Amino acid sequence: QVQLVESGGDSVQAGGSLRLSCAASKYIGRNYCLGWFHQAPGKERDGVAALYTGGTSTYYSDSVKGRFTISFDNAKDTLYLQMEGLKPEDTGMYYCAAQPFLRLRDARKSGEFSYWGHGTQVTVSS
DSSP: OOOEEEEOOOEEETTOOEEEEEEESSOOTTSEEEEEEEEOTTSOEEEEEEEETTSSOEEEOTTTTTTEEEEEETTTTEEEEEEOSOOGGGOEEEEEEEEETOOGGGTTOGGGOOEEOOOEEEEEEO
16 A cells, blocks of 8 residues: 655746645555646546656656656655646646556556545646
């Protein structure tokens, strides 16, 4: 079992920046796929970024590519999402998720992940 706790959500103006963090309750190791998901009000949960702890490849959705950066600090077992150039459409809950041995190409699918945090709210005003 892995418990995940997100933090860093806030209310910002359009064009602003935030860094979300997701702390894991145990050693993650090199065989986990870790992802960030965005759920806008009334919408489904969409994968926006992911990485595999055993490699250097990353996944970004088209909506955030070039603006968001995902990273993992294996010394702290903490996942980050650096968000730049925030837009009002980025508003919503952000969840981190973890799944061992999940291929990165499947990381956009929320149903592939077993472990979830409770989310952190990001609000971007125009």
